[in-house]
Amino acid sequence: MNWLRVFFVGGLTSYRALFNWISPWVFFPTLVVYPLFQILFFAYLGRYAGVQNDDFFLIGNTFVAIAVTGFFGMGHSVANERRSQTLASILASPASRLALFLGRALPSVLTGLVVASISFTLGALILHVHVGARTAAELAFAALVSSFACTAFGLCIGALGLRGRNVTLFADSIASCMMLVSGANVPLERLPGWLQQVSAVIPLTHGIKAARELSNNGHFSAAARLLLTEVAIGVAYLLAGLALLRLFEYEGRRTATLETF
Amino acid sequence: MIRALVTGTRLYILQFTQNAFDLSGVVLWPILYSSIAYYLLGAKNDPHLLFSAAIGAAVIAMWSLVAIGSSGALENQRWQGTLELLVAAPMPLAVSLAPITIANGVVGAYSLVATLTWGTLLFGVPLSIHSPFAFAIAIPICAFAIGMFGLVMAGTFVLYRAATHLGVATQYPVWIATGLLVPLSLLPGWVRPISWVLAPTWGFRAIRDASLGGHPWADIGVCAILSISYFVLAMVFLQTFEYVARSRATLRLT
Numbered sequence: 315m316n317w318l319r320v321f322f323v324g325g326l327t328s329y330r331a332l333f334n335w336i337s338p339w340v341f342f343p344t345l346v347v348y349p350l351f352q353i354l355f356f357a358y359l360g361r362y363a364g365v366q367n368d369d370f371f372l373i374g375n376t377f378v379a380i381a382v383t384g385f386f387g388m389g390h391s392v393a394n395e396r397r398s399q400t401l402a403s404i405l406a407s408p409a410s411r412l413a414l415f416l417g418r419a420l421p422s423v424l425t426g427l428v429v430a431s432i433s434f435t436l437g438a439l440i441l442h443v444h445v446g447a448r449t450a451a452e453l454a455f456a457a458l459v460s461s462f463a464c465t466a467f468g469l470c471i472g473a474l475g476l477r478g479r480n481v482t483l484f485a486d487s488i489a490s491c492m493m494l495v496s497g498a499n500v501p502l503e504r505l506p507g508w509l510q511q512v513s514a515v516i517p518l519t520h521g522i523k524a525a526r527e528l529s530n531n532g533h534f535s536a537a538a539r540l541l542l543t544e545v546a547i548g549v550a551y552l553l554a555g556l557a558l559l560r561l562f563e564y565e566g567r568r569t570a571t572l573e574t575f
Numbered sequence: 576m577i578r579a580l581v582t583g584t585r586l587y588i589l590q591f592t593q594n595a596f597d598l599s600g601v602v603l604w605p606i607l608y609s610s611i612a613y614y615l616l617g618a619k620n621d622p623h624l625l626f627s628a629a630i631g632a633a634v635i636a637m638w639s640l641v642a643i644g645s646s647g648a649l650e651n652q653r654w655q656g657t658l659e660l661l662v663a664a665p666m667p668l669a670v671s672l673a674p675i676t677i678a679n680g681v682v683g684a685y686s687l688v689a690t691l692t693w694g695t696l697l698f699g700v701p702l703s704i705h706s707p708f709a710f711a712i713a714i715p716i717c718a719f720a721i722g723m724f725g726l727v728m729a730g731t732f733v734l735y736r737a738a739t740h741l742g743v744a745t746q747y748p749v750w751i752a753t754g755l756l757v758p759l760s761l762l763p764g765w766v767r768p769i770s771w772v773l774a775p776t777w778g779f780r781a782i783r784d785a786s787l788g789g790h791p792w793a794d795i796g797v798c799a800i801l802s803i804s805y806f807v808l809a810m811v812f813l814q815t816f817e818y819v820a821r822s823r824a825t826l827r828l829t
Contacts, residue, residue, distance in 0.1 A: 339737040343744035351747030356611075358757040363615035483596050490607055500614040 317413045324409070325417020332394040332418075333387050336425065345429045346436075349379035353437040356499050366501065368441040369529055373453075374498030376434040377522045380426040380457060381464045381492045384517075385485040387422035388468025392559070393475020401476070402572050405563055415472075415559060419465045419552075426461030427454065445529070452528045452537070459541050460521030463548030467517045469555030476562035476572075492518055517551065520544040576670050583674025584681070591682045597640060605636040605686040606693050612756055613698045625700045627783050629690040631755035634779045636690075637683030637721050638753075639746050644679035645725030646742020648672050649733050658826055668813045669806070673726050680722030684714050687782070709785035713795055717778025720798040723805035724774040730812030734819075755779055774801050 330336065335344055356371040392415060395401040404414065431454065438445060445453070471488070475481035493499050495509060496518040502510055513519045524540035527533070566572040591597040609632035616624055649672070652658035661671045694700035704710045728745070732738040751757065752766050753775040759767050770776045781794035820826045 335740075337737070339735070340740045343737070343740045347744040348747065351744075351751065355747045355751050355757070358751065358761055359612070359615060362757050362761055365615050480595060483599060486596075487599055487603055490603060494607055494611055494614075499611050504614045504617075 317410055320409050320413040321417040322420075324414065325419070326421055328395075328414075329387070329391045329418045329421040332391040332398070333422075335383075335386060335390075345379065345383060346432055349375065349382070349429065349433040350436050350440075352378065353433060354440065357437075357441055360499075368443055370501075370526065371499060372434065372437045372441060372443055373525045373529060374496075374522055375493075376430050376437065377457070377460055377518055377525065378489070378493055378496070378498045379433045380430045380461045380521075381467075381496075381518050382489045383426040383429045384422055384461055384464025384466075385468045385471055385489050386482075387425055388419060388465045389471035389475060389481045389485045391418040391422065392469065392472025393481040396476060396573060399573055401566075405567070405572065411559065411563075412556070415469065415556070419469065422465045422468065423458070423461045426464060427458050430454075430457040430461070449528060449532055452532075452534055453525050456521055456525040456528060456537065456541060459524075459544050459548070460518055463517035463521065463544050463551065466548040466550075466552035466555060470551055470558055473555050473558035473562055476559070476566060492516070495519075497522055515547065517544065517547055520547065576666060579666055579670050580674055580677075583671070584677050587674050587678030588681055591640075591644075591678055597644075597679075597682055600636060600640050600643075601682060601685045602689050604639055605632045605690040608632040608635050608756070609690045609694060610697075613694065613700075617698070622701050623787055625694060625698060626702075626787060628756060629694040629700060630687070630782050630786065631779060633684075633687040633690045634717065634721075634753075634755050634775050634782070635750055636686035637680055637718060637778075638749055638775050640683040641676055641679045641721050641725035642728065642742045642745050642749070643739060645672075645676040645722075645729040646732050646745070647739035648675045648729045650738045653826075662817055662821070662826060667810060668817055669726065669730070669810045672729055672813070673722070673806070673809075676725035676729060677719060677722035679725060680718035680720075681715070683721070684718045687714065704786050705788040706785045706791065709791040709795070710782065713778070713781035713785045713791055713798075716795050716798045716802075717774075717782055720774035720778055720802045720805070723802040723809070726809040727805045727812065730809045730816060733813075733816045749773060749775060752776075753779065772801070774798060774805070777801065 335341060353372055353375040356375055357368045360366050360368070360371050395404055434453070468485070471481055471485050474484060478484065495513045496516060497513060498518070502513060505513065520540045520543045524537035524544065527537040527540065609629050612628035612632060613625055616628055649658060652661055662668060664671060691702055695702045728742065732741050735741050751762065752769045753773050754770060755775060759770055777794045777797040781791045781798060783789070784791040784794060
């Protein structure tokens with residue numbers, strides 16, 4: 315019972331306290347205006363280059379918005395404990411670490427889905443992309459899966475924040491690279507071989523592929539395999555994140571550097 | 576005032592070159608955007624188009640650094656508790672803030688080196704400058720004009736609680752409206768008049784025309800006129816903000 319309380323109540327409270335982007339003053343410019351204009355920018359660039367159609371860039375950049383939310387949401391909600399000098403108190407408590415940190419992942423996953431829905435809807439309206447109700451529901455499911463994978467990756471970023479100085483820089487750099495490496499804006503077959511290999515093991519790539527599959531052909535069975543791969547990648551990063559948290563907690567205790575910068 | 580401007584600009588340039596976030600902006604962002612442009616536009620097999628995309632990506636990075644730096648300029652001073660001291664200093668607030676935005680523009684100019692090197696080494700974009708003198712003049716004028724445009728933004732966003740995030744949100748709209756990677760002819764007609772009053776439009780054209788051949792001096796002239804206009808506008812905005820904040824005692828926005 316206590317585990318569930320820490321997971322749900324503690325997770326939501328910590329997320330709201332530590333991820334200040336959910337304040338309307340920040341949410342609107344960063345998670346509504348920014349992704350919307352990103353979609354438009356790349357859609358127009360695609361039209362100019364004569365590469366792919368608007369759907370391609372609409373889906374790709376909607377998913378990049380999910381990545382930004384997941385990386386920053388989870389990264390901040392873990393790493394900001396150190397910045398606000400509450401990390402020692404948290405780690406001294408007898409609460410389950412799993413409940414403590416996974417509880418913050420749930421609101422992050424849901425925020426990603428909300429951001430994706432807003433970006434996609436507004437982008438589709440402006441670019442005149444029509445999506446049926448059934449496809450929209452399937453795309454929402456794909457977005458949820460990718461949001462989980464990105465949040466799991468965000469947990470790794472947050473864990474690095476227990477040792478590193480600047481999580482924002484790290485999250486920003488990786489989220490920016492996602493625009494290229496995940497195939498959000500460039501068809502994967504145009505990337506060099508080594509970059510394609512990287513794209514195969516990062517979150518988002520398979521989610522975007524699955525979403526495009528759903529949008530083009532509407533066959534959920536074809537996309538299911540890709541979504542399963544995305545879930546597997548998410549689980550791998552989740553386990554890596556938890557292991558990193560454990561490692562950096564141990565290192566921080568051993569060297570008494572939990573709150574030093 | 577001139578000494579304050581020059582010393583301040585020099586100080587902030589040194590400071591930004593030590594800042595990991597700014598450095599990543601100078602190196603990573605232009606490489607990323609130019610790579611996306613190369614991979615997408617590469618199909619057209621036009622070296623001039625790729626060179627132009629490299630310059631566009633560099634100006635993208637310049638504007639990003641200025642947009643984020645200038646919108647956060649007053650917010651950072653607020654956080655550090657130094658805004659009151661700046662406002663109380665015996666010189667216009669615009670002169671205290673201008674070095675921050677100009678320095679961001681100048682540091683952003685480094686990104687031109689990054690994109691051109693990247694494009695030449697990895698994508699075989701031919702590096703030839705048609706008019707080296709005009710090119711050498713166009714870069715600092717472009718950086719200065721973009722910095723001054725950032726100063727207007729700093730004066731406009733001061734009463735917004737999360738000004739930095741508002742600055743972040745202006746990046747893509749300005750990239751689109753100034754035709755840095757996508758020609759304005761592809762955009763709706765009403766975007767074109769907006770592009771005329773935005774410094775990155777003319778700065779980009781000046782550097783591109785100096786490199787590929789064209790008439791860069793007219794663009795350089797427009798950049799200079801816009802810079803002066805921006806400075807006057809920023810003075811008015813900041814004086815108004817200062818008056819409102821002093822009379823209501825809301826400098827801290829708390």
